Amino acid sequence: MELQEGALVLGIDVGTSSVKAVLVEPVSREVQHSHSRDTRAGLQGESGAQGKEQDVHQIIRALNDCLTALPRDRLRKVSRIGVSGQMHGVLFWRTNQGCQWINSENLRVFEPREVSRLVTWEDGRCTTDFLSSLPPPQSHLNVASGFGCATIFWYLKNRPDFLQQYDAAGTIQDYVVSMLCGLQKPLMSVQNAASWGYFHTRTKTWNMDILQEWGFPVPLLPTVLDAGSIAGKTSYDWCGIPQGAEVGVALGDFQCSVYSTLSESTDAVLNISTSAQLTYSMPEGFQPEDHPSPAEAVTYFPYFKDRYLAVAASLNGGNVFAAFVTMLAQWTAELGNI
Known part of the structure; x- marks a missing residue:
């Protein structure tokens, strides 16, 4: 659908430590306004020292504050909203009471109601022994601690009564989209579904046979759409954004960060932070092997338009990053003396 003249697009990223919002003019892609807000949402994990959980109320409060800091006359021109956020994690809520x-x-703003804590991608409650006890996925991607389906399996084994309180689940960005649109069942992009595990990216379906055989609560799983699909429309005015603004199905922050950087299909992106990632887009028509190898150095994640990103990642930690920065500073100083 074409946007009306003068309409703006709102981009939202619900990150691990902060929420960011940006207003963009869609034709020129010029950023008109932006704002970010720390969430300060970290909680002591209920599963012990390995648990990494966040307060959803704090996250949504930061999101509302972030939006209200933008010019109201500009927010009234928003006709489409795109949402991305931290992948892998999971939270639970009750339909119609979320x-x-x-x-x-x-x-007009929304506040969480019948909603659990967010178990983030950093969560470590699923030990190696626990993960080895789970059925192998029918997917080219392995399952790790912090992945949505692995966390649900953990609750199924250790706290089944907890799961009985809820009838919906998703990532934090899926929750935001569901609440904005008043969805009766959560929707999830293939990007976020792949980050949960037990998802076959070629058929774009959950491993239903495997999950049902192991007693997994499959009604919690969201309906999956292609990245770029419209999930619905805002059911209320929100922070000055008119009711009826289109909302895209939530995307993965990793894919969005790459999309904003790549300009040519032959480009590669090197991201260096707590982890280091070298990423490039695979040719059209590429399909990864169904069965992953534990020793595989390159992983393939769904991107856009049925393409994949090849990712070589190193969970190297901050010490290596600090050493790299020191090395760059030394090189710069030496080159400056030439």
Whole structure:
């Protein structure tokens, strides 16, 4: 659908430590306004020292604050919203009770209601022994601790009563989209579904036979759509954004970060932070092997338009990053003396 003249696009990223929002003019792709807000949502994990959980109320409060900091006259021109966020993690809620809409400072916002904590991608409760006890997925991607399906399996074994409280689940960005659109069942992009495990990217389906055989609560699994699909429309005015604005199905932050950087199909992206990632887009028509190898150095993640990203990652930690920065500074100083 074509956007009306003068309409703006709102981009949201619900990250691990902060929420970011940006208003973009869609034709020129010029950023008109942006704002970010730390969530300060970390909680002591209920599963012990290895648990990494976040307070969803804090995250949504930061999101609402982030939006209200943008110019209201600009927000009224938003006709489409794109949402990305931290992948792999999972939270649970009750359909029709996941949030409540309230008036705050003459603006309409939503607050979480019947919702669990967010178990993040950093969660370590699923030990190596526990993961080895799970059925092998029918997928080219392995399952690791912090992956949504692995976490649900952990609850199924250790706290089955917990799961009985909820009838919906998703990533934090899927939750945001569901609440904005008033969805009766969560929707999830293939990017986020692949990050949960037990998802076959070629057929774009969950491993239903495997999961059902092992007693997995499959009704919790979201319906999966292609990345770039429209999930619905805003069911209320939100922070000055008009009711009826289109909302895209939530995307993975990794894919979005690459998409914003690549300009040519032959480009590669090197990202260096706590981990280092070298990424490039695979040719059209490429399909990864169904069965992953534990020793495989390159992993393939769904991208856009049925293409894949090849990713070589090193979970090297901050010490290596600090050493790399020191080395670059030394090189710069030496080159400056030539």
